[in-house]
Amino acid sequence: MHVIIVGAGEVGQSIAENLQETHDVVVVDRDEEIIEDLTYSMDVLAIRGNGTDISTLREAGLDEADLVIASTDNDESNVVICGAAKTESDAFTIARVRRRTLLETWQGTQGAFGVDFMVCTDLLAAQTIFRISGLPAAQDVNMFAGGLVRMAEFEIGPDSPVADLSIQEADCYDSMTFAAIFREGEMTVASGESVIRSGDRVVVIGSPDSVKGFASDITTPDHSENREIVIIGASEIGFQTAREFEDHGYEPRLIEQDHDRAREVAEALPNTMVMESDATDTDFLVREHVDEADIVIAALDGDEKNLLVSLLAKRLGVDRTIAVIENLQYAELFEQVGVDVAINPREETAEEIIRFTHTAHTEKIAMVEHDRAEVIEIEVGEDSAITGRPIAEAAAEFPDGVVIGAISRRGDLITPRGTTVVEPGDHVVLFVDATVLDQVLEML
Structure with missing residues (x-):
């Protein structure tokens, strides 16, 4: 597949890094220093130029492009890039935007602007925060098969x-599969003999009820439900997060220091209590009983600010903190010093876009531990290596690092066992080590 990526920020570089070994990738960016770095650090063709200029797209091989990804930091430029690409090619176009209003405009007239798929960075981040907030101890949560299957990392x-x-001793859940264990940077594909240790991160795949039951079982009863939500910062992500909670029946509280912004979001969020204050004011936080919150979400503009308010919330006694980070390199640092979950909006966006570069039968992907592994949903055809055979037999041909976690068949969830036979049209959810992903996709 010939892929053109316009914009070599964190999103563009993450996508390029993921695709460089299996696709013909061209990256376009205006910054000469970034282009030089990419030339020596990745197996891609890096071109300096303006992606809104059709001559630049031609230089990148527009006439043979299968996919054009517009991921600059400017929403309007990304839409223009897609429109320009459509004038001279049949490439599938993807535009990354930050404004939800632009996404909603496009959704109302799909196919408009020459954009085949639009992804909203801030909305994706808000949706991720909401999913993770619903499960105690969860580090990551994703839904597959139309909500029938849930993957979670605890x-x-x-x-x-x-x-x-x-x-084997911990597995008492009829519709859940243990997929992997991460320990001190190392990944182990789960087997019956694998032992779970304190500090491990465990990936499970199964029905939402079973995964929620597991979450409740591994935490103390007092923390099994997250009802009191405090969002610090009315950034666009903070605003979208509050709206996401409102849409699901919650009444969150939101703290914003800027008077005009606080007033604006208060008018737009009827079921959110908006408080105008400095979130680092300890007396205010205590007076407003923020220490009693189940979750505090730091969504300020700035990684250092989000780290500060997260640690302050922890010091006050808040059980769980979720911080938005712009620099992905900070993710591990944040979690090491006490922040429970660090969410990088650009990583969420890259994950959403990359699925379009997988086989046509791939319905959804979720990256685990910053792309150490992927959970993928595949609709299997008659020619798939696992179709019409017991899973134990078919799985023996897979490389190490693969777990079949769940099967959706005509709207019903099937928990895979060794004797389960996969049928054409089944949606299979698999955990796959990133190092063998391409090999597995070819087999499927």
Whole structure:
């Protein structure tokens, strides 16, 4: 596949890095220094130029492009790039935008602007925050098969009842599969003999009820429900997060220091209590009982600010903190110093876009541990290596690092066992080590 990526920021570079080994990738950016770095650091063709200029797109091979991804930091430029690409090619076009209003305009007239798919960075981040907030101890949550299947990653605490148990001993859930264990930077594909230790991150795949039951079982009862939500910062992500909670029946509280912005979001969010204050004012936080919140979400403009207010919330006694980070390199640091979950909007966007570069049968992907592995949903055809065979037999041909986590068949969830036979048209959700992903996709 010939892929043109316009905009070599974090999103563009993340996509290019993911695709460089299996696709013909061309990256376009205005910054000469970035282009020079990409030339030596990645197996891509890096071109300096303006992606809104049709001559630049031609130089990037527009006439043979299968996919054009517009991921600059300017919404309007991304729309123009897609429109320009459509004038001279049949490439599938993807525009990354930040404004939800632009996404809603496009959704009302799909196919407009020459954009085949539009992804809204801030909305994706808000949706991710909401999903993670619904499960105690969850580090990552994704839905597959139209909501029938849930994947979640949990950190195991020292008092968790599954700590020091083997997978076989801990597996008492009829419709859930243990997929992998991450420990001190190393990944182990789960087997019955694998032992879960305190501090591990465990990836599970199954029905929403089973995954929620597991989440409740590995945490203390007091923290099994997250009802009191405090959002700090009325940035666009903070605003979208509050709206996401409102849409699901919650009444969050939002703290914003700027008077005009606080007034603006208060008028737009009827079920959110908006408080105008400095979120680092400890007396205010105590007076407003922020310490009693189940979750505090730091969505200020600036990684350092979000780290500060997250640690302050922890100091006050808040159980869970979620921080938005712009610099992906900070993610591990944030979690090491006490922030429970760090969300990078650009990583969420890259994940959403990359699925279009996989096989046509790939319905959805979710990156795990910053692309150490992927959970993918595949609609299997008659020629798939796993169709018409018991899973135990078919799985023996897979490379190490693959777990079949769930199967959706005509709207019903099937928990895979060794004797389960996959049928054409089934939607299969698999956990796959990133190092063998391309090999597995070819087999499927």
